[in-house]
Amino acid sequence: MSVESETVSIGEFEFQCGETVADLELAYETYGDFSGDNAVLVCHALTGSAHVSSRGRFEEGDQAYAWWDDIVGPGKAIDTKEYFVVCVNVPGSCYGSSGPSSTNPETGEPYGPEFPPVTVADWTEAQRRLLDELGIPALHAVVGGSVGGMNVLEWGKRHPDHVEKLVPVAAAPRLDPQCLALNGIARRAITTDDDWNGGHYYGGSDSDENGATSDGGTHPDEGLALARQIGHVMYFSKASMERRFGRRAATREAERAFPTDPAGRFFPYRDVESYLDYNASKFVERFDANSYLYLTRAMDNYDLSSGFESDADALAAFDGEALVMSFTGDWHFTTQQSEALAEALRETDTDVAHHVVDSDYGHDAFLVEPDNVGPPLSDFLEEGLDGNAVSDTKAVESESSDFAPVHNSLFSR
Amino acid sequence: MSVESETVSIGEFEFQCGETVADLELAYETYGDFSGDNAVLVCHALTGSAHVSSRGRFEEGDQAYAWWDDIVGPGKAIDTKEYFVVCVNVPGSCYGSSGPSSTNPETGEPYGPEFPPVTVADWTEAQRRLLDELGIPALHAVVGGSVGGMNVLEWGKRHPDHVEKLVPVAAAPRLDPQCLALNGIARRAITTDDDWNGGHYYGGSDSDENGATSDGGTHPDEGLALARQIGHVMYFSKASMERRFGRRAATREAERAFPTDPAGRFFPYRDVESYLDYNASKFVERFDANSYLYLTRAMDNYDLSSGFESDADALAAFDGEALVMSFTGDWHFTTQQSEALAEALRETDTDVAHHVVDSDYGHDAFLVEPDNVGPPLSDFLEEGLDGNAVSDTKAVESESSDFAPVHNSLFSR
Known part of the structure; x- marks a missing residue:
């Protein structure tokens, strides 16, 4: 074509x-x-x-x-x-x-x-x-x-x-308002990430067209990851999550991409958490945190x-x-x-x-x-x-x- | 009695x-x-x-x-x-x-x-x-x-x-698994807050029995606030949020308790956001972030x-x-x-x-x-x-x- x-x-x-x-x-x-x-x-x-x-x-x-x-x-x-x-x-x-x-x-x-x-x-x-x-x-x-x-x-x-x-x-x-609430929490996760810095987190070089991680700046990745995860749950239904993940533990290779404490390691890292974490880590590579703020606001405001x-x-x-x-x-x-x-x-x-x-x-x-x-x-x-x-x-x-x-x-x- | x-x-x-x-x-x-x-x-x-x-x-x-x-x-x-x-x-x-x-x-x-x-x-x-x-x-x-x-x-x-x-x-x-996912995101919000510090955030003095904000330590309040807000949405239904908040803006006095950018101020701060923010700010005064990790894990694991x-x-x-x-x-x-x-x-x-x-x-x-x-x-x-x-x-x-x-x-x- x-x-x-x-x-x-x-x-x-x-x-x-x-x-x-x-x-x-x-x-x-x-x-x-x-x-x-x-x-x-x-x-x-x-x-x-x-x-x-x-x-x-x-x-x-x-x-x-x-x-x-x-x-x-x-x-x-x-x-x-x-x-x-x-x-x-x-x-x-x-x-x-x-x-x-x-x-x-x-x-x-x-x-x-x-x-x-x-x-x-x-x-x-x-x-x-x-x-x-x-x-x-x-x-x-x-x-x-x-x-x-x-x-x-x-x-x-x-x-x-x-x-x-x-x-x-x-x-x-x-x-x-349920969705407004979740989008509001997602935005708060971004703007309370210290690396957000009032939206001024881009480095010196231009960002490329597939996101903004190559510009040398320190981006609010943790906040954006949380925002994405909240959004991701909104895209699933209970039934689809039950079918796809159930309550099972993640495979042995899966490791948390973020800190936890000794007590946390007593409990299984679940497949559903691992999936959301993995997807969030891919998402922050491809998407800009400020854009996430802008576009969710457009949606909420519509x-x-x-x-x-x-x-x-x-x-x-x-x-x-x-x-x-x-x-x-x-x-x-x-x-x-x-x-x-x-x-x-x-x-x-x-x-x-x-x-x-x-x-x-x-x-x-x-x-x-x-x-x-x-x-x-x-x-x-x-x-x-x-x-x-x-x-x-x-x-x-x-x-x-x-x-x-x-x-x-x-x-x- | x-x-x-x-x-x-x-x-x-x-x-x-x-x-x-x-x-x-x-x-x-x-x-x-x-x-x-x-x-x-x-x-x-x-x-x-x-x-x-x-x-x-x-x-x-x-x-x-x-x-x-x-x-x-x-x-x-x-x-x-x-x-x-x-x-x-x-x-x-x-x-x-x-x-x-x-x-x-x-x-x-x-x-x-x-x-x-x-x-x-x-x-x-x-x-x-x-x-x-x-x-x-x-x-x-x-x-x-x-x-x-x-x-x-x-x-x-x-x-x-x-x-x-x-x-x-x-x-x-x-x-x-839907609830497991949301609880997992809530915990991640706490442990990725820089102030969580691997769970070592208590100050020198003993914490009092109504929470842990009086001990002089810098607590992961932002992460705990996000965790609480995610939980809070889980306690409501769509119908109860519609009835209680609808899509209306917060009253004029309400101010965000966290940073936003100029573009954010173009859009209304909604009543539902204001309510969740207010409750989160009260919650971090009364509840300990580590306890939130411990107790949600107990619930998830049950x-x-x-x-x-x-x-x-x-x-x-x-x-x-x-x-x-x-x-x-x-x-x-x-x-x-x-x-x-x-x-x-x-x-x-x-x-x-x-x-x-x-x-x-x-x-x-x-x-x-x-x-x-x-x-x-x-x-x-x-x-x-x-x-x-x-x-x-x-x-x-x-x-x-x-x-x-x-x-x-x-x-x-």
Whole structure:
């Protein structure tokens, strides 16, 4: 397939907060060929990158690399032989787009905590600007999971006439306070790490595009590791953790990457701890702590209804079709939140289906269950809500009720 | 009522790990008068103390002070006019019983990380030794919530002939890997705090009995605060957090107790963060970081079936009655885990009821729903499983099924 991976400058950019940077850089990748009406924007999750699909440099287990390789590619659900796929690293991140670890061209130093706060609205506007640069006036679809699904909703809110289909996957109009609490604790872990130093921890040399550990600075790795571990637990369900780890001890080779005391060594180092520790140690190599602060704040702050009366109101101008997908075992972005979103869209007579995948994989399901995510997504992109594999909670409701013989949804099958 | 609050030495004590201390001290309180067969042992939760009921020095919101004041007292569910209530601070804690922050009489210095690792079995044996000292050969009941409920189960396992009634509340035979993960992250937050210093952070002067901040040492407060916050989220449910905090900003006076950056100040400091931060700041004043490591390890390590073939096997020798209580909104210790425990007891023909309280308060429900906890507990202590307010999942099952006209439980009403 034809793949382009580039970083472009879109010039001065004013953020939602009112601050500007002189020159916003955006790292993006495109897959396939643009035919005029086949562009699909894919929005990445919190710590993802523009690198949505593999092309030989796939590294397993690393969300930043080819994070949706099972879904995006030639002959896959988002078929790059058919669609022109664009994925952009969001501003504030550390995978090539401007963010705290990038060099401020005006000072020659990393922005650090002087980088403007970013919001999901900023991500959306930056994407819109990039698409203008690429000569793409309108999108066939915007698809994204987790906070990437919030990015999808923001497209429907801000540019309802420039997108035909919205697919928020494992997303929500806003986070609930349980998740806000956990993200707040994660940020506190970073900012109370002595090495955070008010966000000024970058060394003299420029940080590279795959994180910021090669710049000679002493980074708040311990705080970022804790933050990642808290996040990681949010991506699993109880059932998936039971299946994957149970209570068993780690293999003999596994050693704690951090201090413990003699009493601690009396107890087993468990597989679940070892797994989280190992992943955290990989994560701090690839991700920037300040970016973690910036992006979790954008996620926490997101509220679809902001500036409107309600979620329904915020999406009232969108008259395309929407496929809302959720997973029964997901407690980070729940099926109930997706159903509320679908209800908001139904309120405004938007053509919507809420496709619930019965899965006990937790939030990760949108990444690890391609066999269940792919078919409805593929059919929806191709045929809309009439797509064969697309189901809707509203239709299921009426089918399972003895007293609802009449289809109460245009989209029930 | 008659209340005694004392600290006694029970002499040399060998821990399950094989290590000994020359002189184990136990802080305990008793309420009411002992009549020979009316002793009720109440087991506290992770960060609780022997001070289960108030007597004028009640401080609201502090679990260590009168943590079950709504349940234990004259005329209350565990009626101290009728029962002789004993509550003992567990070894390893920091409320008067020997633990890492206590002075090692052999060195004149705090034990610190040289204090032996403690287990729920150690707690149980220390309680047994104390009861011997007090001249209490057998117990009418052992009652406890959360890890205190694990302590209850250990009584049934180790001393089945010395207790008539077991009441594990919001407990489980063992933690699931999700909770193990969160506790592991909490411990990592403590041990990666530079001030933890391998557990040697106590100052020169003795720590006092209400924590360890007055000893002149620099304690790992930031790590302990994070640990507490992670734990705190585990005590709430999504519903209780939604009701209590929603997504609203904190009041104007609230200020973060830890560093943030300019970008952070663009976003609201939320009520839920402010609440967790405030509580963490109170917690680090009252609790010792090493004790937090020790006690969470005891909880994580607890496995009722340990040394036996199964949970049923472990409790097979107990021939008294058991009331298992759980709460529908509790994700720390779930209703499913309590049902599995009840099933294990049913397998060995133990007289058991599993009383499920429909509550969306989360794990905290056992502390904050006295109107729902009190009546079944009170009736069970008085009349056993025939008690009027005692319900059983088994009975409910048969009642709600069209095809189960025959009582399939001895204890259905």
